[in-house]
Amino acid sequence: MGEIIRNGWENKEFISLRTREYDSLKKTVLQTKYTPGEVSFLTGVSEEDLLRAAEWIGTADKCTVLYAMGLSHLSGGISNVRAIANLMMLTGNIGRPGTGVNALRGQNNVQGACDMGCIPNFFPGYQPVTDSTFHRKIGRIWNFPDGIAPARTGLDINQMFRKAGMKHDNIKAMVLVGENPLVTEPDQNMVEHAVKNLEFLVVSDIFFTKTCEYAHVVLPAACYAEKDGTVTNTERRVQRLCKAVDPPGIAKPDWQIITELACLMGYSDQFPYKDPSDIFREITTVCEPYMGMTFEQVSLPDGICWPCPSPDHPGTAILYTDRFYHPDGKGVFCPVEWKIPAELPDSSYPFRLTSGRVIWHWHTGTMTRRSKNLNDEVQEAYIEIHPADAEKVRVADGDMIRVRSRKGQLSCKVRIVPDIKEGMIFMPSLFDAALSRLTGAPSAGPEVSEYRPICVAVEPLPGGD
Numbered sequence: 001m002g003e004i005i006r007n008g009w010e011n012k013e014f015i016s017l018r019t020r021e022y023d024s025l026k027k028t029v030l031q032t033k034y035t036p037g038e039v040s041f042l043t044g045v046s047e048e049d050l051l052r053a054a055e056w057i058g059t060a061d062k063c064t065v066l067y068a069m070g071l072s073h074l075s076g077g078i079s080n081v082r083a084i085a086n087l088m089m090l091t092g093n094i095g096r097p098g099t100g101v102n103a104l105r106g107q108n109n110v111q112g113a114c115d116m117g118c119i120p121n122f123f124p125g126y127q128p129v130t131d132s133t134f135h136r137k138i139g140r141i142w143n144f145p146d147g148i149a150p151a152r153t154g155l156d157i158n159q160m161f162r163k164a165g166m167k168h169d170n171i172k173a174m175v176l177v178g179e180n181p182l183v184t185e186p187d188q189n190m191v192e193h194a195v196k197n198l199e200f201l202v203v204s205d206i207f208f209t210k211t212c213e214y215a216h217v218v219l220p221a222a223c224y225a226e227k228d229g230t231v232t233n234t235e236r237r238v239q240r241l242c243k244a245v246d247p248p249g250i251a252k253p254d255w256q257i258i259t260e261l262a263c264l265m266g267y268s269d270q271f272p273y274k275d276p277s278d279i280f281r282e283i284t285t286v287c288e289p290y291m292g293m294t295f296e297q298v299s300l301p302d303g304i305c306w307p308c309p310s311p312d313h314p315g316t317a318i319l320y321t322d323r324f325y326h327p328d329g330k331g332v333f334c335p336v337e338w339k340i341p342a343e344l345p346d347s348s349y350p351f352r353l354t355s356g357r358v359i360w361h362w363h364t365g366t367m368t369r370r371s372k373n374l375n376d377e378v379q380e381a382y383i384e385i386h387p388a389d390a391e392k393v394r395v396a397d398g399d400m401i402r403v404r405s406r407k408g409q410l411s412c413k414v415r416i417v418p419d420i421k422e423g424m425i426f427m428p429s430l431f432d433a434a435l436s437r438l439t440g441a442p443s444a445g446p447e448v449s450e451y452r453p454i455c456v457a458v459e460p461l462p463g464g465d
Contacts (some may be wrong), residue, residue, distance in 0.1 A: 001086065003050070004090060005026060006030070014092030020332055021334075025335045065101050067103060069104075069105075074341075074342075075341060079336040088100065089331050105234045107363075109233070112230065115287060115306070129152070135148060143270045158186075165190060165197050176211060178206075183211070196214065200217075204257050205220075205221055206251070207370070209366055220251040220252070221253070222254075225245060226248075230298050236319075237302075237304070240295075253276075255276060258271070281295070289307040290306055293311075352453040352456075353425050355426070356426065381428065382427070383412060384414075384415045385425045396416070398415075399461070401460055403425075404457045406455070407454075410438065
């Protein structure tokens with residue numbers, strides 16, 4: 001951004017008419033500690049590439065940024081996203097076709113889950129849970145005349161497990177729906193202790209996962225092809241999910257499992273649903289961006305993008321075409337400073353370990369590892385290491401090695417590949433109790449788990465086993 005400003009490539013008209021706090025951003029990015037040379041030293045990206053990227057972005061008629069979870073699953077992840085938003089506003093690449101900040105979410109309905117309030121600080125439609133006015137409104141719609149809960153922010157998933165593991169004032173029971181935290185969550189030692197400390201654990205899933213081994217009750221759930229409903233993807237497009245086949249045996253869709261549990265607990269008046277269309281009608285009552293939608297609209301092949309304020313509205317394909325969601329309608333620059341990573345390499349842990357997916361498996365492989373053809377491609381955990389680093393630690397391709405972090409250790413095979421940077425190692429994130437045994441450094445933000453990069457040591461495994 002500093003290079004864009006120094007060359008006069010910023011969109012002055014957009015900044016003047018549609019933003020505020022630009023002077024604060026300009027002051028931050030033009031500091032001498034953010035010269036191309038200094039940034040190159042901090043990031044490992046060549047100064048030539050940085051200057052080329054600045055020119056491409058600064059002089060392009062249109063530019064869009066698509067980012068995935070690798071940008072946010074680390075300390076400073078929130079600042080990374082804010083920096084991208086600053087860059088797009090600086091160059092006027094907001095609110096036009098072919099522009100914008102686009103997050104590639106981890107699942108096809110992450111956006112929809114957030115829209116429905118599956119986060120600790122918002123009701124459906126991003127209405128703050130700390131606002132007593134919204135509490136009364138939601139309580140009235142959901143038939144809780146005495147209120148739902150105290151008007152305070154709830155716990156995120158990391159806080160839940162920490163609190164479940166406490167000796168006193170702890171969480172005593174959990175219901176996990178389609179989650180496998182004994183594989184996915186960082187600091188597995190902490191998570192395993194927390195789960196064992198629960199008095200009652202219910203897991204609802206389509207397959208018997210690692211987490212199911214710790215459950216007191218396992219409820220068989222229907223998979224995506226066995227249930228009706230809607231999904232909302234990353235472009236806010238709401239589309240109908242239509243059942244193709246009946247679920248096997250006694251498996252049921254999530255909404256039905258939750259409804260039946262609630263009724264057994266005495267909340268039948270609050271959970272009167274008979275089918276997914278009942279739930280969608282309630283969504284259009286309580287969630288403002290969906291208020292103009294009908295079940296018939298979202299059943300069309302292209303669905304409809306929120307916000308949709310009325311039944312005759314076509315939906316909103318592009319946000320912020322003329323104003324941002326602030327009282328004055330202007331976008332606000334939020335300058336961010338570079339911060340030292342939560343972990344740095346040292347003589348004891350000299351390598352940086354990063355993680356990610358492999359093309360043959362989806363996330364932790366709960367579904368894809370049940371396909372023989374896919375599983376034949378990648379059957380076990382491994383790490384990739386640069387040839388020069390492999391020589392330093394005296395390992396050969398296919399050797400069994402031990403990987404140690406400040407949180408734990410694991411053993412796996414090594415693959416020596418030339419296309420990874422020296423000092424870095426890579427490991428897939430899909431294997432039970434493997435990568436997650438190593439993770440868990442404190443994050444800079446309460447909502448972000450620290451998955452990468454982690455500082456580790458690599459050493460040959462004596463005897464090769």
